[in-house]
Amino acid sequence: MSTRAGFVALIGEPNAGKSTLLNRMVGAKVSIVTHKVQTTRARIRGVAMEGDSQIVFVDTPGLFQPRRRLDRAMVAAAWGGASDADVIVLLIEAHRGVTEGVERILEGLADVGQGRRVALAINKIDRVEAPRLLALVQKMNERFTFAETFMISAERGHGCDDLRRWLAAEVPEGPWLYPEDQIADLPMRMIAAEMTREKLTLRLHQELPYQMTVETENWEERKDGSARIDQVIYVMRDGHKGIVLGHKGETIKAVSKASREELTEFLGRRVHLFLQVKVRPGWLEEKERYSEMGLEFRDGDG
Numbered sequence: 046m047s048t049r050a051g052f053v054a055l056i057g058e059p060n061a062g063k064s065t066l067l068n069r070m071v072g073a074k075v076s077i078v079t080h081k082v083q084t085t086r087a088r089i090r091g092v093a094m095e096g097d098s099q100i101v102f103v104d105t106p107g108l109f110q111p112r113r114r115l116d117r118a119m120v121a122a123a124w125g126g127a128s129d130a131d132v133i134v135l136l137i138e139a140h141r142g143v144t145e146g147v148e149r150i151l152e153g154l155a156d157v158g159q160g161r162r163v164a165l166a167i168n169k170i171d172r173v174e175a176p177r178l179l180a181l182v183q184k185m186n187e188r189f190t191f192a193e194t195f196m197i198s199a200e201r202g203h204g205c206d207d208l209r210r211w212l213a214a215e216v217p218e219g220p221w222l223y224p225e226d227q228i229a230d231l232p233m234r235m236i237a238a239e240m241t242r243e244k245l246t247l248r249l250h251q252e253l254p255y256q257m258t259v260e261t262e263n264w265e266e267r268k269d270g271s272a273r274i275d276q277v278i279y280v281m282r283d284g285h286k287g288i289v290l291g292h293k294g295e296t297i298k299a300v301s302k303a304s305r306e307e308l309t310e311f312l313g314r315r316v317h318l319f320l321q322v323k324v325r326p327g328w329l330e331e332k333e334r335y336s337e338m339g340l341e342f343r344d345g346d347g
């Protein structure tokens with residue numbers, strides 16, 4: 046059996062229906078709530094299995110929420126997740142057509158999308174009549190050479206299976222990136238890590254060592270209905286460790302408490318959260334390796 050696996054960046058304006066589509070693709074409810082903090086990190090939104098293919102969806106936060114001063118470097122960084130992905134899916138809304146936001150994305154694609162597979166998915170087709178839809182398909186394809194165009198309704202499911210099958214065939218041949226038994230709780234692990242990261246960011250402000258990552262190492266469902274979550278905060282240098290721990294461990298304690306409270310509310314049950322800080326000097330190299338796959342920090346994060 047030859048397996049396939051790869052990264053798919055789902056891009057589109059806010060409200061285009063990315064979350065709805067993702068839930069369809071992944072087949073489970075995945076919602077990321079920590080959008081308060083602007084990071085340019087490509088994070089994993091979910092993993093879909095289709096036949097022998099593993100499709101890992103990443104998103105590119107910050108891309109479509111222009112900041113007051115959005116310089117070139119930030120735009121480039123924000124596109125990072127998309128430019129590292131094997132396939133890009135641009136999601137637009139049928140009834141809104143080529144909006145200003147879509148124009149901006151098309152401009153970005155002219156750079157980033159060159160030489161890579163980009164699919165167009167026109168969503169919310171339930172909201173328009175066929176002639177208007179076809180005109181939009183034509184207009185968009187005149188603007189960019191899409192590898193394929195899909196007309197879908199993420200909410201009702203139309204066209205979603207076709208899109209998933211197409212993506213499954215597009216991702217490169219290779220071993221799966223996640224063990225099958227971890228896929229189900231992967232989004233939750235990511236969300237939990239993101240929550241802790243957010244608390245660290247809020248707590249440390251400018252002091253935050255940007256070369257830092259949080260990983261959920263272990264997630265255990267306990268018989269009493271609570272969850273035990275072990276996370277590791279990786280920093281680059283010993284000095285950073287001190288910053289994260291804080292005076293007498295005050296910072297890490299406060300972060301742990303805040304993150305635990307949010308997780309408890311999010312999960313609707315008791316959470317035991319264990320945080321550890323580890324120095325991982327080799328992380329930068331790993332970071333580069335990972336970012337090739339659209340996985341980790343981009344420079345300019347934070």
Ligand SMILES: Nc1nc2c(ncn2[C@@H]2O[C@H](COP(=O)(O)OP(=O)(O)OP(=O)(O)O)[C@@H](O)[C@H]2O)c(=O)[nH]1
Pocket residue numbers: 057058059060061062063064065066168169170171172197198199200201
């Ligand atoms: N009519 C219609 N509405 C849809 C469809 N797909 C999504 N929606 C609605 O569009 C709205 C936005 O969907 P989301 O999935 O939250 O959009 P998003 O792109 O993830 O939005 P952000 O998180 O803001 O980036 C929701 O109210 C959905 O119910 C569709 O196929 N048809």
